[in-house]
Amino acid sequence: MALRVLVPNGRLLAHLDVPGITPIFWHINDSVEEAPEAEVLITERPLLFERRDRVAKIPGLQHVHLLSLGFEWILDHLPSTVSLSNSKGAVEDATAEHTLALILASLREIPRATIQQQQQAWNPLWGGTLHGSTVLLLGFGGVGQEIYQRLQPFKPRKILAVASRARTTEEGLVVHGIDELPQLLPSAEIVIVALPDSPNTRGIVGKEFLAQMPNGSLLVNVGRGPVVNTEALLVELESERLSAALDVTDPEPLPAGHPLWTAPNCLVTPHIAGNTTMFIDLAMNLAVEQVKRLAAGDAPLHLVRG
Template identity: 40%
Template sequence: MTAPLRVCLPAQNLLDALTPIDGVEFVLWDLDGPAPEGRLDLLVPGYMGKPSALAALEGVDVGLVQSQSIGYDGVAAVLPDGVTFANAAGVHETSTAELAVGMMVASQRGIPDFVRNQDTGTWDNSPRPSLADRRVLLVGYGGVGKAIEARLLPFETDVTRMASRAREDERGTIFGIDSLYEQLPLHEIVVVSVPLGEQTQQLVDAKFLAAMPDGALLVNVARGPVADTDALLAETSSGRLRAALDVTDPEPLPADHPLWTVPGVLITPHVGGASSAMFPRMVRLLRKQIGLLLEGKDPVNVVLP
């Protein structure tokens, strides 16, 4: 008799959503406390856990680690040798793009100001800039960037795409990152959705921000360290630039950090993927991975080793 595929999940809700599957034995473990005995063919860590939690896998017989996040910065340093790691590409793009566009609409149309005015009964109906007709630069054209583009186009925006290298597709030119400083001055909204790595650490620095035109909006749905917080604080505090940030550095942002109170800065607490859209998409990805493993095929979304 063939041994069942052993799948380790971090929480009961995933177990309830996936069981039963013929040929699969499910176990629960959230990387805290002793590991289950025996081989774990597929292991899912908890959502938004720190990469350091994967150190608990040392000495455990694990085949594939299936993350619940798209980003995997810091994982390579702690992932035990011989363990394969897959990210959650396809799970968070919908939700993150939805938040990114929502933050753009809110920032452009002054919704944070209207919410504050509601506390004092202030009626300020001065005109605000639209999202329509704005020139938007997408810095990062992976799954999240493409999902943001798909939602921006119906808003009648003019979208420019930028990836690590230049190429063409059915919509035309995708610029390479080498033309960043040519493109930044041409766009009123700049959306950053690049993965965090050596090339993107503090990509949004003083030079980057200085190249953006007066009154422009920076949207960061990547990772906090992609931006230089001091440079961002300087440009937004002066009123020259605005920002909509789902991620910050440090994170969580301390309650007394001056960025919280800068006019024109909208902050959400790293909730791009944290919506009701995540769970069903995560379940679908896990079902796909389990099906592939049962068939003896390679899993999808493998990013390490």
């Protein structure tokens, strides 16, 4: 019997139309009808929160492959008998690249220059720089490590890598433990958050954390919105003591009228760090390989939960 696979787009539908596999178009967010019976679901995170539990209603489901790195949204809805994999290796480079874009745009006053361009006003601006700065990188998984590599050419004075536990990498890099943050934050002119959303990380960047950042420093969040306490951040932004560049927010999507949209010195992009044409190619190719492995009875790649 052919392996039935629910796919969210025509590209996968075409590439998986091979012997032993029956691709079926079904989009978790957009399809009106309930999912047909299938053994495998390939999906992205639904934009509508209420569509997430549709995963639990797919008859015969055995495995879910995510077109993303993050998987926290699905865990509460995934039956215990269903295994889960993600697109590790497809999104890290794009996210790191966007992180540098956010930092440079914020430091070099690009948003303000854009406004001046619209006003046809020639007013030279002075900004900050990565060169000679101390950068604290909170989260040193796949994304964090790619960010670290991309920071190097900009000649920061120091990069402080921080993870859940202290360790030294095979390359000799000292990674600080999260318990060291009170000693590290006061010297960090740029703080980059690249943490996933979990009970241990939620709200970790709160009032106390932000208070320890020096005046004029920049907070960049490319991890998950709930890692940062929005109300605490707004207090710092509205006082103009700190700046922020956010690709993820809490709540998300950020509703019209939310104060983050208009907060001073706050740059917001709508969770697009991974949205590149290269990411699409890498994620699609990985999804095809994953399904072919499952159809052949081989173990799936990048298993998050067995």
